[in-house]
Amino acid sequence: MTELRSLQLAEGTESADSGIGDVDDLPLPQQITVSSITCDSFKISWSMDSRGRDRISHYFIDLNKKENVSCNKFKHKDVPTKLVAKAVPLPMTVRGHWFLSPRTEYTVAVQTAAKQPDGEYAVSQWSEIIEFCTADYSSVHLNQLLQKAEAISGRMLPFTVFYRNQQTDYFLPDRDAQCCHLLPTVKDNSGSNGSPISGKLEGIFFSCNTEFNTGKPPQDSPYGPHRFQIQADVLFNHNTNVYFGDFYCMYTSYHYVIVVLAPVGSTGDSFCKGRLPVLDRSNNRFLTRTEEVDGSLSFRHAQDVILEVIYTEPVDLSLGMVARISGHQLMSLSTANAKKDPSCKICNISVGR
Structure with missing residues (x-):
């Protein structure tokens, strides 16, 4: 399939407008179809009347993020702001990480054009506007992100408990229909825009990071003054699969890695299979469970x-304990719906943020 090589037109309205003539009797693209959508590409095709088709030399494609549809569509008159391509057999592939982002809604419209001897273009009317949404990261892209995360993960430190901080009423006995249970909720949209788990995977967030000098969980938290903690082997055992979910930062020097713990055969495990890279329980760069020579477990x-x-x-909740922490609530460290820094060279890959 022929690939569209994208070209941004000039920003200045004078020079951009100089190459476009009046609407000509060129065929109008109709029945626009967008297919084979990935996180950074799509195929587009349409039908046209035969009259004037042999005159077509180029296609103009107006591609915009959907949230911008209320803005002026063009810089000046009928000058497209996005893409110019030579007329090629349809469907054509539009690909380019520098203008397509994962899981983003776009609008697209098409115009046929004929380049004149003087360098100007005669153009058709614009087609109808079609809406579509790009896809999540593929397994190839997630593995690229995984490799970047592995490169900075550093040495491993021991821990013994997973913990979760929340406000006091979160742990009250009547907090849910399944009294005394923490229940999975849908993950928010923090982190990489293309991660398949955002807004889809149901789960419960836990931490396991320790302070370097004490080897224990920190006493400060951005999420609340009460902490539920549970022994590591309750959640992470021989019947638990481990998946890599995301790698991101939020305009700071701190980098975050999300891993998913899913009991084998569970709903969460079924969701992760085929979507996320699976990690070896005892040999990965983020979270490990190892059986020692004496039969004990280390995490x-x-x-x-x-x-x-x-x-x-x-x-x-009866499998762990709830207690009040002695530190502070550092709300500035919360990652709830936090946006990933698109300029960070450490945690971004070439297909968008």
């Missing part, structure tokens, strides 16, 4: 990233 987490763990099933 380790990466030192140089902030690990966020999603456990995909309900958790019985």
Whole structure:
């Protein structure tokens, strides 16, 4: 399939307008179809009347993020702001990480054009506007993100408990229909825009990071003054699959890695299979469970990233304990719906943020 090589037109309205003539009797693109959508590409095709088709030399494609449809569509008159392509057999592939982002809604319209001897273009009317949404990261892209995360994960530190901080009423006995259980909720849209877990995977966020000098969980938290903690082997055992979910930062030097713990055969496990890279329980760069020579279990987490763990099933509060922390609530460290820094070279890959 022929690939569209994208070209941004001039920003200045004078020079941009000089190459466009009046609407000609060129065929109008109709029945626009967008297919084979990925996180950074799509195929587009349409039908046209035969009259004037042999004159077509170029296609003009207006591609906009959907949230911008209320803005002026063009810089000046009928000058497209996005793409110019030579007329090629349809469907054509539009690909380019520098203008397409994952999981983003776009509008697209098409115009046929004939380049004149003087360098100007005769053009058709614009087609109808079609809306579509790009896809999540593929497994190839997630593995690229995984490799970047592995590169900065640092040495592993021991830990013994997973913990979750919340406001006081979160842990009250009547907080849900399944009294005394923490229940999975849909993950928010923080992190990489293309991560398949955002807004889709149901789970419970836990932490396991420890302070370097004490080896224990920190006493400060951005999420609340009460902490539920549970022994590591309750959530992370031989029947638990481990998946890599995301790698991101929020305009700071801190980097976050999300891993998913899903009991084998669970709903969460079924969701992750085929979507997320699976990690070896005892040999990965983020979160490990190892059986020692004496039969005891040891757990380790990466030192140089902030690990966020999603456990995909309900958790019985009676299996752990709730206590008030002695530190402060540092709300500025919250990652709720936090947007990823699109300029960071450490945690971004070439297909968008």
